[in-house]
Amino acid sequence: MTENERPRDECGVFGLYRHPEAAQLTYFGLYALQHRGQESAGISVAREKDKIFSHKGMGLVHDIFTMDDLKKIEGGGGSAIGHVRYSTTGDSTLTNAQPFVVQHRGRAYAVAHNGNLVNAHILKSELEENGSIFQTTMDSEVFLHLFVKNLKQGNVLNAIQKVVAKLEGAYSFILLTCKGEVIGVKDPHGFRPLALGKLNGHYVLASETCAFDLVQADFVRELEPGEIVIINEDGVTSIMPDNPPQKKSLCIFEYIYFARPDSTIFGRNVYEMRKAHGRQLAREAHVDADFVMPFPDSGNYSAIGYAEESGIPFEMAMIRNHYVGRSFIQPTQSMRDFAVRVKLNPVRELIRNKEIIIIEDSIIRGTTAKTRVQALRNLGAKKVHMRISCPPHRFPCYYGIDFSTKGELVAAVKTEEELTRFLGLDSLHYLTIEGMLEASGVENPENNFCKACFDGSYPVDFDPNLSKQCMG
């Protein structure tokens, strides 16, 4: 699906315990997690008694940090955490960039958060009753207020456990104390990924394993739902929840769209999962055609799976312009759909007189897809079929993904038939929910995945009017 329409994930997080190049390695970790958030990024380092040094900015990691910026916060042996963010609220200001850092009784704490608390508004009200003031709209600030209130004699673990007991929703936190402790927390349903790695003996936490690959850390394991992991001079201590929920609620959309294909999350490689979805799609909705092609780049792997399963040739028939900047001059009159066309150009000679199957990973508004299909028709495509590698999105997500920022969920308002006509297709098929779960290769998938955005069965209750106020 296209950039403008794509769902917005809330964040990627990274943490590293005491390393001579902690800030720099965190910078590289964020580089690898950039796909999880392109709006702001930050790094916080605990290197001296009682203090935490931070650098944050708006934009991409490689624009925000210079070598000088890193040198200023790098301590030589400190611990660091980092964060990339894609605002899910309208409030995309530097104030909301993470890690969020506070001072309390002369000590500093920093937190980086991925997810969405569904009871943040309730917790915030309670805090304000007691005189707390807030500067941001972030869950992280709520977390830190609660944390500090529960902190006695510096017992960090105890305070975290008390806070976690109050939180409801989806979250993967990394907390950094000015003593250099790095603490990872995953919510009891395990909505968002968070993994533990090891880099030459130094423990590291990251949202996805692709960050370990880049910093050349070894993947140790993923955190369990509800697990708290404390990394300090005693190594790694793990605390499991007393009464875990019966069912996990792993976000299946991480596989379909968000996570990088080279990451392993929730126990399975993303690339392989996508191919499995493509194979399933071929089984569910075979059609004869000259070739299968993805709309780059998101449908690539499902398309390969579809081609393999169906035996229909695979082609990359739309060519990406590698030099498209983030903004460009808008054509004034003569050219329609320039923004769509400049990024990808179909190979005219491949398309003419062909029957084509397009694999997409999802359709949100559909206007870009419509333009692209029309372009193929204009070049003489005989038939154009589309296969979507996930079920239709019909329900909003309250656990950290904003599908609707830039428009309606087209699948919620149009029937498949209407959509086929709207997009100008010869046929259209969405992967079924059953097919998606079966293709996952997991036993009892119903007990493992959250698929609320497809069927509306929300695993954690919430007040739909309020629970999106604090996010990210």
Add this chain to the structure above:
Amino acid sequence: MTENERPRDECGVFGLYRHPEAAQLTYFGLYALQHRGQESAGISVAREKDKIFSHKGMGLVHDIFTMDDLKKIEGGGGSAIGHVRYSTTGDSTLTNAQPFVVQHRGRAYAVAHNGNLVNAHILKSELEENGSIFQTTMDSEVFLHLFVKNLKQGNVLNAIQKVVAKLEGAYSFILLTCKGEVIGVKDPHGFRPLALGKLNGHYVLASETCAFDLVQADFVRELEPGEIVIINEDGVTSIMPDNPPQKKSLCIFEYIYFARPDSTIFGRNVYEMRKAHGRQLAREAHVDADFVMPFPDSGNYSAIGYAEESGIPFEMAMIRNHYVGRSFIQPTQSMRDFAVRVKLNPVRELIRNKEIIIIEDSIIRGTTAKTRVQALRNLGAKKVHMRISCPPHRFPCYYGIDFSTKGELVAAVKTEEELTRFLGLDSLHYLTIEGMLEASGVENPENNFCKACFDGSYPVDFDPNLSKQCMG
């Protein structure tokens, strides 16, 4: 092949005759030709009596031009030419950015050039004998000196013909006069592509047809070797050379590497040519393996061809990080090969215990390939075979490509066996020259293509000590 090692093409050119949005359309044309030069770009517009307005800058098209810049030069009905450049000399300054513009007797002329004159140093000496002074190191300046000297009573065509008679080497020029005439010139051997299109009745020239696609122009035809095309109020006038060479010398490396897959050059689509090379490679050097993969993105299409011909599955087993900036902080100690690894990460789960065939489009220095092969081995690849979709580069190009800027031609100094060991491969095969020509599907390919970089048979003589002084 990787960015650092890649051969440098010299330029892309674009021109448009009288259009209300001539500057803006040229901007978009350059956008589509950006792959042919990322170092500087410029647009010149003839819109008023005797004057030419230009905007040039260093960097990418979308960084150089703002809407304001375009408005300043746009005239509403003027003619425009544009240029993107990748310096093949060390001299990458704004002074050398094109189009090159001069004043002569109150009239302005601008020229955009793609290619390399092998006798530029001789022509320049002769001019200096007569008191000419030069400000740049560009062939374009030599061309304009000669042009102006031959210009009597404003007969532009006559002057061009006299100049062309003196030029030796590879060139595709577009000349713009202050009267708004747009003139395309291709050298008699036809080394570099140049095509004619039509946009709502306005004629347009471009290095590649992908530029026509973006501005929604129709492709009319390619210029013939030696052809001069004059676009003015009388439409298009074509002048063919009196004594054309017996053989064409179309640069076959444009197919292999430079041109965009969605372009048609020298009569054939580039994507299809690359697939044909991949198929030929599979025929020449089959090997059993679990899958075929490209090193993205340049080997993609040959890899698809190889997979189809061999029946071995195709995988995209290296994942691109879409957010890598043009520069980033260099890791100081802990991480080797970061620059190589940050762009592409192999999918660990696909690689383990597999036999793999990698398709590359060429090897220049080989250090990046070596690092990538090693990465696959580290992940547990059982066997790694490499197939190169062109013959080994053993000779320098004097017609506009600089293979050696950043290092030696590894194929010129190592045997295939040495290279196999150097790269850490189980087997290595280069496409044969014969295979390459045969796969081209052209009759008498020997009489059509320049393949001097592979076999040293140079179609136009030159003095190797001097002929690279003026380039671009």
Add this chain to the structure above:
Amino acid sequence: MTENERPRDECGVFGLYRHPEAAQLTYFGLYALQHRGQESAGISVAREKDKIFSHKGMGLVHDIFTMDDLKKIEGGGGSAIGHVRYSTTGDSTLTNAQPFVVQHRGRAYAVAHNGNLVNAHILKSELEENGSIFQTTMDSEVFLHLFVKNLKQGNVLNAIQKVVAKLEGAYSFILLTCKGEVIGVKDPHGFRPLALGKLNGHYVLASETCAFDLVQADFVRELEPGEIVIINEDGVTSIMPDNPPQKKSLCIFEYIYFARPDSTIFGRNVYEMRKAHGRQLAREAHVDADFVMPFPDSGNYSAIGYAEESGIPFEMAMIRNHYVGRSFIQPTQSMRDFAVRVKLNPVRELIRNKEIIIIEDSIIRGTTAKTRVQALRNLGAKKVHMRISCPPHRFPCYYGIDFSTKGELVAAVKTEEELTRFLGLDSLHYLTIEGMLEASGVENPENNFCKACFDGSYPVDFDPNLSKQCMG
């Protein structure tokens, strides 16, 4: 005195009640107050129910705000406050830029502060005991915590009165509520200036009257020490303190150095006060000379006063280079004192064989003055006398000025005789404390001015180890 050595004032503040161009006028107000703080600036606007919109940045006002930035926060009829800041602590980050904005029970409040609380560390400790967390090192955050804790049923005035009762030190606050109320508060000793004006019926507050001149507001009056002024739909309401201190403590250094000569503060025009100091200096320490000159620009007005009183000609014998940027390349070897010399160059022909009196407004470290005196000697000055238009600084300020950031107070460690030798002068005289007070033209000046930095008699007690922790 020179830029590097100059004392750092903490801030300038500006506020405007409901105006169609509130943000823009605040921008211009800050422009006029820029001399009070060049490190960061910000504007906050209350224009919609419950919300406050802000734009802040590091640097100068004209670099921080674009028209787009202002448009984004401008509401058309909102109220606005603004702030310029010169960090007096080492912490010069965007986090500390003001106005400081918080959310509490769904309502936003913003505050802009000029001064220094001497009991901020005590107030902060008490707040932290009760679970408050802090993100900045600013007094403003302490103020807002206290304010919110005292806020019941939205009675803003009551809350402010309760907070003020706890604050000790120097402060001039402007508070903005999301309802659009603008509230000005001056501490009971009246250390820092704050004035009320009126712009076409709209009330405005500003640190100095020069801001009224620029926005073309009329000067109404200055706030009294201890006064709280509430501007809302009922107009202006003034609340005076119940038990005001017996003595005022107006910062006399505002006259000598900080305030702009075109401002009226504490009831008197700054230009005229400086001339009066110069006249007094001439009476206290006359010496024969060929001419009197200032070291531009700060000594200009005292020098004119000195020249008038003494009858000695006035010359501007050091010429300013108007094009010196904020930074420049440091000469590597050949040139000493370049940074000093580049800004001002003496007029060689005026200096030779002359006896000269230099008027300075203060000496902090003295190294720049030494260099300049040496330059005059090198050009052949026969005698060089210096007269300082204020008494020697011997004591630190705890009420908002940091004299010592970049070095020692030279007057505190050297006798006048030592200093005369150190600076290479023929004679040196500081204005006496008595002369300064007498020249002020105020009755009972001892009961009106704070002159602690000259004589150590601090009007408000403090703990010298801690009271500088929170500033600005």
Add this chain to the structure above:
Amino acid sequence: MTENERPRDECGVFGLYRHPEAAQLTYFGLYALQHRGQESAGISVAREKDKIFSHKGMGLVHDIFTMDDLKKIEGGGGSAIGHVRYSTTGDSTLTNAQPFVVQHRGRAYAVAHNGNLVNAHILKSELEENGSIFQTTMDSEVFLHLFVKNLKQGNVLNAIQKVVAKLEGAYSFILLTCKGEVIGVKDPHGFRPLALGKLNGHYVLASETCAFDLVQADFVRELEPGEIVIINEDGVTSIMPDNPPQKKSLCIFEYIYFARPDSTIFGRNVYEMRKAHGRQLAREAHVDADFVMPFPDSGNYSAIGYAEESGIPFEMAMIRNHYVGRSFIQPTQSMRDFAVRVKLNPVRELIRNKEIIIIEDSIIRGTTAKTRVQALRNLGAKKVHMRISCPPHRFPCYYGIDFSTKGELVAAVKTEEELTRFLGLDSLHYLTIEGMLEASGVENPENNFCKACFDGSYPVDFDPNLSKQCMG
């Protein structure tokens, strides 16, 4: 006079023969000459056989050059020349930035030019007849074409003499050869200043002596009209013209406006000359008043002279805002004349009920002066008299100054009486031509100065239709 209205000088030039820090010292020299041109600047260095390295840019010296830029061109023992430029034509592009550099027969030459050739268009036509092409609209390019054509066997001096014989108009050139020779040339009438200095044994050339002060060079002497000075390994060689003109034509406006007050040009210090003009003005047009004030900064020194001669007190009653950026947001409705008022604010308390004499250095359009006079009236000034320290400008300059870029010469179209009313003054007086000459203190001033802009007596003939085509 105000920035918008001020006449535009064309250039400042600087040159230094072989010094380990030649580029850096030239940078500082340009820093000191910045007032002579703020549009573009450049430095060229001859450090290696046959080559010249340059860095040029648009804007101010301190924005254009970074330490890295200087390091790239600095050679360690090379010669350097530099240039600052204020475009007198509409063509303010980087192409026209100087030094202008060319290659000829493998050797490079660079030239920096201050002045205007009145026969440039004729010389250019002749060159074009012989096939020369031009890229810029600068006199420097004409000079270099002629120079190269006259260059035989590398005899640089001979070539320069032949060129000079053809040039007509005002010029001060510095030429740099790739051998490191630095050659200064002043036109036979001596319109523009150019001086020789010495820095630790290294010879240096500069437009004004203030540049020597900054780089700590000693002033040796000014070049004579028509003199050619060659600096090379033999030291300094001077060649005087065979038939010098009977009369010098030193630009008297350099004293009045352009040159810095701390410079000595044409044998006299600028500051003292301005004071002498002020004194003369007091003698010519005395009026009783409370005080004399300049409109800063240009009238400062004449105002001091006027005050001294008249015995009327001197005040600096308009306060400059030192933080006004080069651009700022334009107020949309509420504030008129903001651009005028933001820079200078009158001191309200000084003005009220006073009779005031304003000293200005010239009036071009008069609109700013009108606004400022009105502001004084609004503050209650009883009477406002204006005295102008030069005669009225009634004629255009063809020797390098563009008075009329932004408007008409108000003095050419209005009588003194009309102007008095237009500006809202009680009285107005311009310095008389006779008074100006007499005040100069030079014998036979008629034979020494060009005063064509005041009386139309042009010392060098020209074709008024054409002679402004090539400038700078």
